[in-house]
Structures are given as C-alpha cells and as structure tokens.
Amino acid sequence: MRPFTIEVGFFDTVLEIKEKVQKYQGIPISRQTLIFNNKVLQDEQDVAICELLQDSRVQIIISQEPEKSNLVKLEEAPPIKRIELLLQMEHSSVPMSLEVDVSDTIGKLKERIQSIESIPMNRLVLSFLGNELNNHRFIHECGLHHQSQIEVSIRPSPPTASSTASGGNAGSKKLKLLVLPKCGTKKIPVENVMDDDRSFRWHHVNQGDTIEIFNGSVTGGS
Incomplete structure (x- = not known):
C-alpha cells in the first residue's frame, strides 16, 4: 500500500484517526492496527499522549477480511414419542x-x-x-x-328448556289454585295470590288445591 497523508488535531484520539483513514482510504476501522515507534496505538489514546508530531510516520497494518459464510445453527429436536x-x-x-x-x-x-x-x-x-x-x-x-x-x-345431555318446563314449577314461588266461589259452582283459576299475613306454604296449600271464597268473616275462638 502506498504512503498517504492525513491531517489530525492535537487532541484527536487514535480512534478518530482510524475514522479518517476509513473515510479517505476506505479501510474499515475493525481491520486497522496503528503502530508508532514499535508500539500499538490504543483507540482511547490521543495524539498528545502518543507523541505524534508534524510529519510523524505511523505504520498501519490491515488485517485480512474474514471469509463470509452462511452459518446455520442446527439444534437436534427432541424425538417425538x-x-x-x-x-x-x-x-x-x-x-x-x-x-x-x-x-x-x-x-x-x-x-x-x-x-x-x-x-x-x-x-x-x-x-x-x-x-x-x-x-x-x-x-x-x-x-x-x-x-x-x-x-x-x-355424560347425560343437559336438560333442555322444554324438558325443564314439562317438569313442573319446581323451585318456583308461584302456585296455581282453583278458587270455588260460594255463590256458584264454576271454579276460577288463580295464580300468584298470597295471603297478607301468612303464605300458602304456611297454610299447607299445595299445587292444584281448591279453596273456597265466602262472604263473611272469621273470628277467633277455641
């Protein structure tokens, strides 16, 4: 390689010198090694520390470019059992x-x-x-x-809505009753009727029972 000249500042580092070499000579920084007075110059050192003066001759060694190859990492997959x-x-x-x-x-x-x-x-x-x-x-x-x-x-199939309905009103709070008026013989279906003071459950009224309606009142007694 032919000698060349570059201009550097007094406080430039060796790394900055390498950057200039790369800029003007096209040599990658990673391939450069600078030697002055038989000493390898470290990147963090500056011109003053290296005692580089006007017209100092610095030797540059250019390392070989590594061969490019496509490396594929193969891992052995665990056997499928x-x-x-x-x-x-x-x-x-x-x-x-x-x-x-x-x-x-x-x-x-x-x-x-x-x-x-x-x-x-x-x-x-x-x-x-x-x-x-x-x-x-x-x-x-x-x-x-x-x-x-x-x-x-x-597992058995879950009950459908229709089968649930056909199973009656288990768990429901509604009772369907037939009311027999005192003045007639026609039974009147009644639903959702609750006594003010006591519930049908308390009176043991069950599904389908018949109750009578009469005029008058009931008084307490023994």
Whole structure:
C-alpha cells in the first residue's frame, strides 16, 4: 500500500484517526492496527499522549477480511414419542386403538375422539385406573404408556328448556289454585295470590288445591 497523508488535531484520539483513514482510504476501522515507534496505538489514546508530531510516520497494518459464510445453527429436536392407547367406549365391547403423541393434552385427545365418534367434548369423560383425566394435563403426565386402556364414558345431555318446563314449577314461588266461589259452582283459576299475613306454604296449600271464597268473616275462638 502506498504512503498517504492525513491531517489530525492535537487532541484527536487514535480512534478518530482510524475514522479518517476509513473515510479517505476506505479501510474499515475493525481491520486497522496503528503502530508508532514499535508500539500499538490504543483507540482511547490521543495524539498528545502518543507523541505524534508534524510529519510523524505511523505504520498501519490491515488485517485480512474474514471469509463470509452462511452459518446455520442446527439444534437436534427432541424425538417425538408416539404411543398407542386403547379406548374402551361405552357402546362397544371392543377397545378402539388410537395413536397419540405423548406431548398432547387430554383435551386434544378428546378432540380426536369427538372427530371420530361425533360426541361433544363437554360430555366426554376419560378415566384411567379409576381416575378422571383432566383436560389440561399432558398425556405423559398421566402415567399413560403404550396400549394403556382408557375408559370413555358419556355424560347425560343437559336438560333442555322444554324438558325443564314439562317438569313442573319446581323451585318456583308461584302456585296455581282453583278458587270455588260460594255463590256458584264454576271454579276460577288463580295464580300468584298470597295471603297478607301468612303464605300458602304456611297454610299447607299445595299445587292444584281448591279453596273456597265466602262472604263473611272469621273470628277467633277455641
């Protein structure tokens, strides 16, 4: 490389000198090593400390540019362990075989059973050795191994609105009564009637009972 001249300030640092070399000569700072009087100049030192004077000759050593290569870090993935489970369904005497990944959850196992048997997930109950399996647990956490047998049961369907209505008014505070007026024979259906002082429950009035209405009053006595 041919000698060249650059102008520096008295308080410029060695790093600033390297920046000027990079600017005017195109040599990257990372590849520059400056030597003066057989000493390597440190980046944080300035011209005064290095005793660089007018027309001082500084040797520059240019390191080789590292070869560029595409390095890809490869990590060995943990082996995927798959096991075969035997599902004993309520409606079948022959267990159903299903291959699963031990890192799957019980919830995912239920999803696969749902896709095969068309049973809603919220009605599926999986049990192993008498213990119900939780949806959020992983298969390998449940102690399941190759050809473990799982009991699959189905919860009853929740009652519908119509079945609830047909079951009567259990739990309701309403009573349907038939009122028989004193002056006639026609029974009048009455609903939601409560005594001012006592409730129908207190008087042991039950669903479908008949009460009579009469003119007059009732006085106390023994």
